[in-house]
Amino acid sequence: MSGTRKRRTDVSRTEHSVDAQTVRDERLIAVQKTLEGAQDVVERTLVDGDKTMELLYIKTIADEDKLERYFIRPFYEADGDIVADYLASLSIRTPYSTPEAAQDLVLNGHVLIVYRDQAALFDIRLALDVQVLPAENESTLQGPQNAFSQTLLVNLNLIRYRYRNPSLAVELAALGTKSRTNVALVYDRARVRRASLEIMRQKMRDEKVEALFATGQLERYFNPKKWTLFPTFMTTDRPDRVVYEINRGKIALIVDGTPFVFVAPGYFFDFFSAMEDLYHPAWVRTFFLTMRFLALLVTLITPGLYVALTAFNPGVFRVQLTLSIAGSRAAVPFSAFFEMLFMMIAIELLLEASVRLPKSISAAATTVGGLILGQAMTAAGLVSDVMLIVAAVVAISSFVVPINAMFYAVRIVRYPILLACTFYGLVGLGVALVALIFFLANKDSFGEPYFYLPFDKGTQEKGLGGA
Amino acid sequence: MQPRFIYYLLLVNLFANGIGYVPRILLESRHHGVFVAVALAWLVGWAITTASAMLFKRIPNTDMPSLWQSAFPKPLAGIIIVVFAAEWLIAGTLNLFLVAEISSKYLNIGTPGTDIILLFILLTLFAAHIETPKALFALELSLIISFPLVVLALLAALTQQGLLWESVFRLLREVRVPRWLDVSAASYVYAGYLNLAWFNRIVTSDYPIRWMSIATAGVGVLYMLFFALPIALLGSEAVALYHYPWINAANALRIEHAPLERAFYPVLIGYLNIAVLNTIVHWHVFLNFLRSLSPKQPTQRRASSEKGSIGERLRSAFGRHWPSGVLSAYAFLVVPGVFREWPMELIYQTSRLWFAQLIPAELFALGLGAWAVVRRDRSSGTKRRRRSTGA
Incomplete structure (x- = not known):
């Protein structure tokens, strides 16, 4: 097994040594073409003896420190075979499949690396908005003080940090026909209402917004009726509220780039509960x-x-x-x-x-x-x-x-x-x-009745059936 | 859904009728053993409620129309359903007349009654059309908002100084054989349970039968209080002078140390809300009884028929919406006209007729239900037997 691989890499090496400087990999060219006109796209070729490595990334969203640390330095310091093995071992690696997929990833802060005829993408996203700000929209006196940040990964981290449950499911997707904004659907697999989840997925498939920056837009696009008054889903920037709602079987949709998280389905009376209610004694609450x-x-x-x-x-x-x-x-x-x-x-x-x-x-x-x-x-x-x-x-x-x-x-x-x-x-x-x-x-x-008195949890969990 | 919704149905009916028609009919014959009638009505109400609770437990998640349809030949079931739908429609309508009359007499003195009844009809039509579980949720909250207003009346009345309990006791001592109408009318306050003829399809009936007995006893005690209060407030003779004894009794209630002078207005608003809710419940049942007459369309076929020719689409739309059409035509054409043309006394006469047939109609419905259950069990039994012999 390793023998055959070795032979193949040897062959590719001989080919490359002939025309490494002149002919660039066509996969890289295909991706570069789609990004023409963007001056922050960087395309570099590293050569060290008979080793050649081609890189393509967008300077403004990729972390060049990481690039230096993970790829450029090892390239010059290690042997050719070791570099190949090293690249294959990295956890941030996604194999190259199609030019479109590769282009999406490059736009998401990945670097496309072609080394010895092997093309792969590596996640070196530069995260600027990682600091977690205090929650100002719904403030509590006693209780968690922080809001979500504007970065999807940090927000997922904040949820995972508060809800260490193996049944927590995270589905990643991109919404917005032009903006391809990263979103994550987070729910508790054991508690979520299947019907609501199906409706949510259906709506995400059908959704036609061009550029998505805020959860408020989703409210507009997810709603079948144009003129509505009462909100049927909640947007909140409090991690504790999102975790609380996920634990109650709701679905959270996190949009990259905004601290506000979309929580569905929303029931009328939930809009009147402050998170602080949970942190007080029963009489006070x-x-x-x-x-x-x-x-x-x-x-x-x-x-x-x-x-x-x-x-x-x-x-x-x-x-x-x-x-x-x-x-x-x-x-x-x-x-x-x-x-x-x-x-x-x-x-x-x-x-x-x-x-x-x-x-x-x-x-x-x-x-x-x-x-x-x-x-x-x-x-x-x-x-x-x-x-x-x-x-x-x-x-x-x-x-x-x-x-x-x-x-x-x-x-x-x-x-x-x-x-x-x-x-x-x-x-x-x-x-x-x-x-x-x-x-x-x-x-x-989202397929659930909006308005009822939450006297018993049974009504919610058993479903309503009938008529 | 939880059995708690049964209590709301009971309470709505109790308050709407305990304040509405029933007191006047009963007070007219106050010297003819009215308390005997009330006691007998309690027995009748208890018996009918318990019997129907037992029936509804036999048919979980089924409504009466589909039970009848499954047990009787189609035309017969259709006739039965139409007859009982009419009962519910009339019950709701009578209620609506009284609400409109009282509102225009006591609350909006300048506004013509026809205007007010149109407003109530708009609300009732809209509310009767929403899905059954949602209607129950809305009923629950509306009742919870209106309930304190009526309870306020009870509290204000019980803490009132100078209540003439003696006049109640005097009437209590007059033990005679009561009129049939009085027993029948007094038993109406327990009839809220019969709305389960439709609501049984979503309200789970996993409660012990004795709960129903306790609930009926509770309703009975509340009703005794309700009935006795106007007598105690207005006196055993004066109480019969009023068209709306309860309303006038409430008008006599003073609340000390409150921004309000009299308990009258909160009580009136609470009563009006609850009575409108009662009409909504009745018309909802009517609407769904009629809807059960349309042939059931499987959702798949309906979806395909929506893409069919115009004729097909019209037919399917008609099949789905004709009960709403019937109810709307009735509500907008018949109800305001009758309310405008008929004097209130005639409406009272109608209500007397309606009350007189109430107990037989209830027994008839129950009997039909029980018979249907027996028939259904027997036919499914023979089927099972046939299948087993065939195998």
């Missing part, structure tokens, strides 16, 4: 969960309730309260609906402005908007005092939603409820709430 749902209810119904109670049923409150509301509204020339609508839109604008502005200015903007404008509006009699309190309570309650995508959805869904109350008062409020619940219950996320 229950209390804060209750508070969060109370806040959800308050932010959803209060605008509508205000309109319904001032315009339709002022008799609901105690007389003193009714009178003081009516008194504070006496100077206001609009109907309650417009008063509420103006105030809500003003708060939306304020929020949007403070997100877009640099941090140093946004504080000033909130002061001007919140304090000065609010004061001036009531003084001018455009908005009642009670209205300001209601608007502030609604805004504060909406901030309690821990996941951003759900926070936006909740903010928007208040308007239809407000409209229902404007036309139908308290009846409209009840109808709108029931309609919202049935609307949410009607949704699917």
